[in-house]
Structure formats: C-alpha cells, structure tokens
Amino acid sequence: MQIALFSVTLFLSLAIGRVNAAELRVTNVARPAAIPAAMIVGRAVCSDSTWLLTDSHQLTEVRNDGQVSQRAVTGVTATDRLWGLACLSDGTLWTMVEFQTLGRIDNRTGRLQERIDLHVDRMTLYAVGDRLLYQTRRPVPGLAALMTSPARRPYAIKTWAGLVVPRGGNPDGSTRMAVCGIAVDALAPCWFGSARQFTISDGMVSRTIDAPLQSMSADGETPIRDVALTSSTAYWLLAGGRDGERGRTSGVRLFRVRENPSQNLFIDLKPSARIILSASDTRCVLLTVDGGLMEVVVTP
C-alpha cells in the first residue's frame, strides 16, 4: 500500500513538474518598415491576415506568414473619422466612418466602398462570425453592453449576452466602454475598459474570467490591454502596466492560460507590446511599441 501511494505521489510530482516546466519564450522579433506608429483604432482578424487601422487612415495588413503591406484608406471625406475595424466571415472589412455611419473598405485597394447610415450612434466595432459586434453610445445600466447585427441589416439587432452595463459610475467613463479581443469560432472575449475580468460569450451563453493580474502591478485604467482566445478554455492575455523605459502604459506582460489542464504561463515583454496580432495554442504574435513583430511561443 505504501509503495503504491509512493508511486502515485511520484507520478503526480513528475506530471506536475512536467506541466510547470513549460515556459514562454520570445523566438523572433521582426521589424518591418510598414507598420505605422499612429494610434491603432481598429484591428480585424481574417483567415489569412490581421488588419490594423490607424487614426491617420492607414490600413496595414500583417499576413500570417509575416509579410506586411500598407495602403491608405481612400474615399474618405474631411469630416470622416474612422474608428473600429471588423472582418466578417465572408472576408469583408468594415469600419465606423462616423458615429452613425458604417463603411466597407475594399481590402485590396483600401477604398471606402459602401456607406450605411445607422441613425444610431455606435461607439465600438468588432466582428464575430457573420455579424458585427458593437456597443451603442448610451449603454443602459443593467442591460447587455454589446449587440450584434449583420452589416447590411443594421436593424436586425440581437443583444450579446455577457457584459452587463454596470450601475453607477461615470456614464461616459471607462467602466462602461466595452473592448473586445480576438474571437475564436463564435466565441468573443470582451471586457470593460478598467475591469480586471473579461467575459467569454457566444452571444447566448457567457462566463466571466478573472484576469491573472494578481502577480503584477497592472495599469488602473486599462489593466487588460488585449485578449486572444484560442479555444473555449485557453487564451492569451496582454496585461497593461507602466513601461519604465518609455514612461507610459502599454502591454508589459503576456499571459498564456489554459484551464484544462490548468496552466498559467507569463513573460515580461521588452519592448512592451501595443496589441496582439494573432494567436494559436502555442504561438502568439504581438506588435511592439517600437513597431516590431514579436513572436512568443510555448516551449515544452
């Protein structure tokens, strides 16, 4: 009996040790010239590429093979202020031209091709499957913060279960501004600006996850900078904090979390990161603050 118990204990110790032996490592940092330093106002993940939109109306494509290309968004007027970027399952790219106007960008030419008048303000824009995921301007406390609609049928609205607008606080403040990360299949991770937890939802069923920020001094205003789901139980999380070298906040620590079997890995990023570009179960590509592409992998 004692030998059996010892054997089991030894086996478990080895197993746990094997799990804990995994770590995150930076394997590649490329510095393509084409990624602009301007503020990123939208990110969209399509099947072969991740697209970034900046407030200077530049559209950047980062292909999954690492190639980067850039084009200016054309067809915009002097009063247009593009915000948000969403890639639907049919490959079309959408942005908010103004608070009440949706626009489609031709991803080959960068030209703004379509404008759809919404008659209602939308603050943020994301995508899940064939629907746009967005937040209206005046979220109602106690109700769902996010909604979905097809791009060309803006009134076919469904509420998105998950984030519920908190009661109290500044109506236009960070506690009510929803942010969404990279979705997988029909699941999207979303959180409020200053929250330390996020929800994973398919629009009908959701669950809330505490971000693993206990071990660090996270930024109070944007503790979660980005989340990329890789399955219903695994994700990468970019945590915000003060970048001592640059004297401003950015993504300073990258977590990779699996829930089953439980595994929580992290790496401190130097240089720090602006946003996640793509992620798989064992690999994550980030855009660093100095314009580089950083690849982080899980090593056994």
Add this chain to the structure above:
Amino acid sequence: MKSIRTFRSVALPVVFLLALLVGDSRPAVAEDGELQRCQSRRLVCYFHAQFKDDALSAMLAFFECDYEHLNCVRRHIVGR
C-alpha cells in the same frame, strides 16, 4: 450687460489657455491620468459652449462636447 461682456472678455481667453495647457499641447499617446484629462477637456468645452450667441448654437456645442469627450475616452480605452 457690461459685466457680462467683461466676464466674457476675461474668462474666454483664460479657458482657451487652460484648454491648450491641459489638453491639446500634450501628446496624443495615452498616458496615466488620460481619463481625467478627457473629463477636464469636456468641462472646458461645456464652459465655452454656454457662451454661444443663441440657445440652439449652445445646445449643438454641448452635443459636440459630448462627442469629443466620447472620442477622447475611446482613444484611451480602446485605441492602441
């Protein structure tokens, strides 16, 4: 009436100076306390809006302040 004119002539330049100092002179990249900066800019904007010539202009100016504030918060929270 004269006191109102005097108030405008003194207050508005001060408000503009404050707006420049607190707001637009700082870099667009988000920094700590950016949300407070957004709120300060909105208050300055509101203050300015109430000096519009008529009620409609004032109301539109207030709406514009709200949009600017929303954009400011959005840049900080969602922009990267």
